[in-house]
Amino acid sequence: MQAVFSFITMQLQLCSVFFTFSLGTRTHYFGRTILHGGAKYRATGRGFVVRHIKFAENYRLYSRSHFVKALEVALLLIVYIAYGYTVGGAVSFVLLTLSSWFLVISWLFAPYIFNPSGFEWQKTVEDFDDWTSWLLYKGGVGVKGDDSWESWWDEEQVYHCDAN
Numbered sequence: 001m002q003a004v005f006s007f008i009t010m011q012l013q014l015c016s017v018f019f020t021f022s023l024g025t026r027t028h029y030f031g032r033t034i035l036h037g038g039a040k041y042r043a044t045g046r047g048f049v050v051r052h053i054k055f056a057e058n059y060r061l062y063s064r065s066h067f068v069k070a071l072e073v074a075l076l077l078i079v080y081i082a083y084g085y086t087v088g089g090a091v092s093f094v095l096l097t098l099s100s101w102f103l104v105i106s107w108l109f110a111p112y113i114f115n116p117s118g119f120e121w122q123k124t125v126e127d128f129d130d131w132t133s134w135l136l137y138k139g140g141v142g143v144k145g146d147d148s149w150e151s152w153w154d155e156e157q158v159y160h161c162d163a164n
Contacts (some may be wrong), residue, residue, distance in 0.1 A: 021110035070107035
């Protein structure tokens with residue numbers, strides 16, 4: 001009975017979502033190291049963090065490792081809905097793809113679910129303004145990736161070009 005209570009408590013605390021997201025981080029960087037022969041350190045604020053992280057910063061940290069991959073899996077699941085054949089119909093589809101949809105949702109939303117004050121309205125408005133200014137600011141010589149989407153993209157591509 002204690003094990004059942006503990007399991008339910010863990011599910012209510014979204015431990016499965018957090019574990020799935022952290023496992024995605026590990027697998028991304030292990031795979032990147034194996035494929036490209038090197039690792040790039042990314043400070044992710046490990047430890048006890050109680051400060052709010054802006055949307056643009058979360059996007060920069062997790063774009064390649066989680067968001068792009070989650071959208072690719074979601075696209076594959078949508079193609080499977082459209083063209084896949086299942087004998088059991090909708091119930092069979094749900095049972096076959098439930099874990100994949102859980103992965104997609106975990107990878108897309110975990111950085112925001114576990115972000116302190118992530119759902120506070122004023123912080124959300126500020127984050128959106130910051131993100132749009134980051135997207136619209138032109139890159140160039142001397143502009144850091146933290147200030148411009150274009151510069152961030154160039155910095156990301158440099159790593160891939162050097163690793164190949």
